[in-house]
Amino acid sequence: MIGFNALLRREIRRFLIIWVQTILGPLTAAFIYELIFGYVFRNVSTGIEGVTYATFLVPGLIIMQVMINSFANTSSSLIQSKYNGNIVFLLMSPNSPALVILAYLVAAIVRGIVVAFAVFIGVCWFSSVMPYSFLISMFFLIIGAAICGGLGIIVGIVSVNFDQIAGFQSFIWTPLIYLSGIFYNVNSFAPLWRNLAYFDPILYIVEGFRYGFIGEATINLTFGTIYLLFLAVLINFIAYVLFKRGVKIKY
Amino acid sequence: MSYALEIENVSKKYKDFVALDNINFKIEQGDFVGLLGVNGAGKTSLIFSIAGINKFSGKIRVMGYDVVKDEIKAKLSMGIVPQEVAIDSFLTVHQTLKIQSGLYHVQNNEKWIDEILERLSLTDKKNTNTRALSGGMKRRLMVAQALVHKPPLIILDEPTAGVDVEIRKNFWEFITDLNHQGHTILLTTHYLEEVDKLCQKIIVLNKGKAGKQQTKHEFMNQSFSFDKTLQVTLVNATVPNELKQKVLNQQQNTYILELASDDDIINILNLFRQQNIKIENIEINHKSLEDIFMQHLGR
Numbered sequence: 001m002i003g004f005n006a007l008l009r010r011e012i013r014r015f016l017i018i019w020v021q022t023i024l025g026p027l028t029a030a031f032i033y034e035l036i037f038g039y040v041f042r043n044v045s046t047g048i049e050g051v052t053y054a055t056f057l058v059p060g061l062i063i064m065q066v067m068i069n070s071f072a073n074t075s076s077s078l079i080q081s082k083y084n085g086n087i088v089f090l091l092m093s094p095n096s097p098a099l100v101i102l103a104y105l106v107a108a109i110v111r112g113i114v115v116a117f118a119v120f121i122g123v124c125w126f127s128s129v130m131p132y133s134f135l136i137s138m139f140f141l142i143i144g145a146a147i148c149g150g151l152g153i154i155v156g157i158v159s160v161n162f163d164q165i166a167g168f169q170s171f172i173w174t175p176l177i178y179l180s181g182i183f184y185n186v187n188s189f190a191p192l193w194r195n196l197a198y199f200d201p202i203l204y205i206v207e208g209f210r211y212g213f214i215g216e217a218t219i220n221l222t223f224g225t226i227y228l229l230f231l232a233v234l235i236n237f238i239a240y241v242l243f244k245r246g247v248k249i250k251y
Numbered sequence: 252m253s254y255a256l257e258i259e260n261v262s263k264k265y266k267d268f269v270a271l272d273n274i275n276f277k278i279e280q281g282d283f284v285g286l287l288g289v290n291g292a293g294k295t296s297l298i299f300s301i302a303g304i305n306k307f308s309g310k311i312r313v314m315g316y317d318v319v320k321d322e323i324k325a326k327l328s329m330g331i332v333p334q335e336v337a338i339d340s341f342l343t344v345h346q347t348l349k350i351q352s353g354l355y356h357v358q359n360n361e362k363w364i365d366e367i368l369e370r371l372s373l374t375d376k377k378n379t380n381t382r383a384l385s386g387g388m389k390r391r392l393m394v395a396q397a398l399v400h401k402p403p404l405i406i407l408d409e410p411t412a413g414v415d416v417e418i419r420k421n422f423w424e425f426i427t428d429l430n431h432q433g434h435t436i437l438l439t440t441h442y443l444e445e446v447d448k449l450c451q452k453i454i455v456l457n458k459g460k461a462g463k464q465q466t467k468h469e470f471m472n473q474s475f476s477f478d479k480t481l482q483v484t485l486v487n488a489t490v491p492n493e494l495k496q497k498v499l500n501q502q503q504n505t506y507i508l509e510l511a512s513d514d515d516i517i518n519i520l521n522l523f524r525q526q527n528i529k530i531e532n533i534e535i536n537h538k539s540l541e542d543i544f545m546q547h548l549g550r
């Protein structure tokens with residue numbers, strides 16, 4: 001437990017020390033999205049009775065930053081350690097691989113929560129929306145951060161440089177995010193895209209989180225919850241196996 | 252009592268390249284052992300295998316614990332200073348050592364941390380960000396990191412590279428004290444005077460193969476040949492071809508020549524006279540550790 005705490009503290013300090021980039025950055029980005037899209041699309045129907053576009057966008061923007069930041073926390077920490085060589089200290093340390101992965105994961109979730117509050121402060125001016133159920137929002141926030149944090153661990157382990165992480169972000173991450181109904185109700189997509197979007201796990205994270213805010217969802221959340229729990233376990237198990245085997249870390 | 256370190260049939264390949272070829276040796280508790288070898292001999296590969304950083308075949312035990320089966324206990328029993336400087340840049344010296352302590356399951360060791368910092372001449376840098384340390388200071392911080400949990404086995408992979416003379420002296424006093432308190436030390440360094448002064452036993456690695464472990468005394472007295480050398484400084488000349496294979500070491504016009512017997516001295520001097528080579532200075536010396544090391548490697 002002491003080893004876990006030390007690692008967790010290190011990972012949390014790592015992002016707090018660069019708070020301008022890790023906390024103020026997401027806050028500003030979300031503020032600008034809300035300012036521009038909230039205004040430009042102010043007359044767009046959200047497909048949900050009594051919910052304005054500005055209100056619809058608030059939870060979407062928060063959870064988007066949560067996902068981006070929890071992914072960035074684990075992937076950049078690992079790639080940096082590999083790059084500057086101090087990953088050897090992690091490998092030498094007397095802590096089981098499961099504990100190490102868990103510490104990285106919890107740090108990613110903590111960053112997700114901190115960023116969520118920061119972004120909320122940035123966008124709460126545009127709509128009077130308050131969580132309908134804080135617990136439900138929190139549940140989807142944590143599971144979203146766990147999936148993205150776990151994905152970050154995998155990408156951090158298998159990438160050999162920062163370019164590969166950037167590649168992952170532009171070719172896999174960005175399309176998934178834009179298919180996920182952060183900016184639009186997916187039911188308004190053309191049928192092909194809508195059916196594709198139903199496979200996108202991020203859709204369920206966004207919809208679940210938004211449900212916690214406005215008390216309405218545009219898709220079936222029971223299936224979504226099971227799908228997300230399954231993915232969170234699977235992804236983090238893969239991360240654990242890769243780290244334990246030392247893929248691209250141990251030679 | 253278990254051995255501090257047991258290496259049994261350890262081999263290590265990087266793809267097809269054999270870096271360690273069936274290494275076997277045991278180090279007793281309380282020993283101070285020098286692991287010698289030229290660049291690329293396999294020292295770091297062996298240390299990384301012990302540390303749990305490299306995959307390998309064979310068996311390694313630290314304080315009796317198998318580093319694979321009893322990984323956690325084995326890792327708690329050793330402290331390693333890696334050769335490459337690598338430190339988190341977002342922490343101060345003190346934070347680095349607190350987190351390192353936590354990683355080794357140690358709490359409330361402020362007094363010991365202060366003592367380590369004092370002995371490694373880092374006290375005035377305690378609250379400095381690691382980014383603001385000089386190269387030699389960073390290396391000393393890595394030594395401090397390896398010691399936070401008072402490990403029974405301390406492994407130092409070139410700990411003094413880039414550390415200045417005065418601090419190096421303090422550093423070795425500290426390590427020697429730890430050794431006297433019962434810590435086992437395994438050291439690699441390219442400064443052979445350090446090995447000569449500090450180590451009781453010596454293991455030579457050569458192209459992935461380990462020689463027999465010897466006491467320093469045995470190592471110095473092994474009879475490759477006669478134990479004296481002839482040092483000559485020549486005036487504007489190189490040694491004649493006939494003597495080339497006797498050269499152990501050369502610095503500009505000064506040569507250290509291996510001797511087969513006392514008669515050899517006369518033969519060599521005669522050769523110089525025949526070829527009209529002028530000698531500026533001449534000394535007869537006992538072999539240094541370095542001479543023997545070079546001979547050991549078969550050059």
Ligand SMILES: Nc1ncnc2c1ncn2[C@@H]1O[C@H](COP(=O)(O)OP(=O)(O)OP(=O)(O)O)[C@@H](O)[C@H]1O
Nearest residue numbers: 251265270288289290291292293294295296297334
């Ligand atoms: N990750 C790696 N991949 C491939 N080959 C490697 C790797 N690490 C080391 N080697 C090779 O293994 C051999 C032994 O290297 P090692 O680092 O163990 O030597 P060393 O004795 O520590 O040398 P030095 O005195 O320079 O530190 C070298 O030929 C090196 O090129």
Ligand SMILES: [Mg+2]
Nearest residue numbers: 294295296334
């Ligand atoms: Mg080395």
